Amino acid sequence: MRSLKLSKAFTLIEPGPVIFVTTNDGQKNNIMTISWSIVQDFTPTFVIVTGPWNHSYAALLKTKECVLAIPTVDIIDKVIGVGTCSGEETDKFAKFNFTPLKAKHVHAPLIKECLANIECRVVDVIKKHNMIILNGVKAYLDSSRKEKRMIHSVGDGTFVIDGRKIDRRKMMKSKLPDGV
Amino acid sequence: MRSLKLSKAFTLIEPGPVIFVTTNDGQKNNIMTISWSIVQDFTPTFVIVTGPWNHSYAALLKTKECVLAIPTVDIIDKVIGVGTCSGEETDKFAKFNFTPLKAKHVHAPLIKECLANIECRVVDVIKKHNMIILNGVKAYLDSSRKEKRMIHSVGDGTFVIDGRKIDRRKMMKSKLPDGV
Numbered sequence: 001m002r003s004l005k006l007s008k009a010f011t012l013i014e015p016g017p018v019i020f021v022t023t024n025d026g027q028k029n030n031i032m033t034i035s036w037s038i039v040q041d042f043t044p045t046f047v048i049v050t051g052p053w054n055h056s057y058a059a060l061l062k063t064k065e066c067v068l069a070i071p072t073v074d075i076i077d078k079v080i081g082v083g084t085c086s087g088e089e090t091d092k093f094a095k096f097n098f099t100p101l102k103a104k105h106v107h108a109p110l111i112k113e114c115l116a117n118i119e120c121r122v123v124d125v126i127k128k129h130n131m132i133i134l135n136g137v138k139a140y141l142d143s144s145r146k147e148k149r150m151i152h153s154v155g156d157g158t159f160v161i162d163g164r165k166i167d168r169r170k171m172m173k174s175k176l177p178d179g180v
Numbered sequence: 181m182r183s184l185k186l187s188k189a190f191t192l193i194e195p196g197p198v199i200f201v202t203t204n205d206g207q208k209n210n211i212m213t214i215s216w217s218i219v220q221d222f223t224p225t226f227v228i229v230t231g232p233w234n235h236s237y238a239a240l241l242k243t244k245e246c247v248l249a250i251p252t253v254d255i256i257d258k259v260i261g262v263g264t265c266s267g268e269e270t271d272k273f274a275k276f277n278f279t280p281l282k283a284k285h286v287h288a289p290l291i292k293e294c295l296a297n298i299e300c301r302v303v304d305v306i307k308k309h310n311m312i313i314l315n316g317v318k319a320y321l322d323s324s325r326k327e328k329r330m331i332h333s334v335g336d337g338t339f340v341i342d343g344r345k346i347d348r349r350k351m352m353k354s355k356l357p358d359g360v
Contacts, residue, residue: 014215014335016196035194038218039335040229040309047227047311049220073346080351126306129220129313131227149343152332155194155219156360157352163329163343166253171260172337180336 001101001110001117001140007179009044009139012070012116013037017150018079018159020069020114021048022100024107025059029100031092031111032056033083035153037068042177044118044136051130055087060132064122065106068134069114073161074147078113105137115148116141181281181290181297181320187359189224189319192250192296193217197330198259198339200249200294201228202280204287205239209280211272211291212236213263215333217248222357224316226300231310235267240312244302245286248314249294253341254327258293285317295328296321 004012013019018035036049046068050057060066071079078096085092093100093109100109103119110117117140124133149162169176184192193199198215216229226248230237240246251259258276265272273280273289280289283299290297297320304313329342349356 008336011335015332015340036218036220038216038227038229040216040311042335047218047229047309049218049227076346076348077351080348084351084355124309126309129227129304129306131220131311133309150340151346152195152342154345155191155222155356156188157347157349157356159346159348160195160330161343161346162332163341165334166256166331166339166341167337168256168260168339169337171257171264175264176335176337 004139004141022067023059030087046134067108068118069111070116184319184321190219202247203239210267226314247288248298249291250296
């Protein structure tokens with residue numbers, strides 16, 4: 001898992017994939033699956049929608065740290081498995097055979113089996129709208145991974161997988177930040 | 181463009197596509213392209229990231245209304261065209277040959293050439309984070325349309341198109357709201 005320039009981290013979240021959020025509450029690691037996330041800026045600022053109904057929420061508020069990990073289609077059933085059980089009674093790293101890797105700036109673990117990981121700090125909590133604002137502090141990409149297609153949740157139990165890529169860099173040039 | 185059950189409207193935004201936001205400031209229609217949007221709840225509540233740098237922002241704040249329109253890959257160059265010019269000097273409906281259709285509950289127009297449209301009211305503005313919270317009040321789907329593949333922005337000038345669909349309704353059953 002090699003470092004990815006932090007200025008490129010938003011390109012992992014902008015396409016709207018299903019992601020994992022890992023936390024460590026001081027005692028144990030946990031993972032949740034989230035489909036509701038956005039980029040909030042070209043700087044690596046992200047918004048996730050979560051609340052007390054997620055077991056990870058308490059750890060997020062307490063530690064103010066997490067990792068966003070990006071899974072791909074080859075592990076879709078683990079993505080759904082993680083999203084349909086609770087860390088309250090399950091050690092999800094053990095159950096789904098994920099390998100936690102030590103992060104550099106946060107106590108939440110990276111997930112080795114994911115395409116990418118972003119270490120984040122919680123910079124704001126908007127309780128009224130169940131939103132948490134995150135700042136990415138370090139990013140990683142496993143560029144040796146063959147399967148790179150991300151998963152998009154439709155919300156009705158079906159999922160759309162990344163298809164063809166279209167290049168419009170020239171048309172978009174005026175709107176892109178430097179270094180992406 | 182036929183009505184879509186409002187309880188299904190979130191399934192248009194949840195996959196994370198690039199969308200259009202239309203407004204009408206009382207004098208003229210406008211369109212902007214947005215990649216930063218999320219579902220905030222299974223009820224049709226959406227969050228878009230926008231601010232004073234978008235010409236549409238003033239109309240959004242003034243009228244508290246808009247339409248989210250979902251384009252597909254066949255019109256990708258119009259999506260980028262709309263996103264790289266400003267409504268301040270351009271009539272985007274005319275320039276890009278889009279047909280505005282009258283909405284039922286808002287003054288912002290639907291876009292006939294899109295796969296789907298959602299009439300929305302602004303219910304909150306979080307200026308600190310450049311976020312606008314929207315409530316969907318009516319949704320439409322053009323189910324006769326052959327091309328249904330949405331567009332996902334990577335953020336570096338490339339775009340990923342919807343690929344294969346995977347059905348995991350059974351596994352997801354415990355997590356899905358009724359009626360989707």
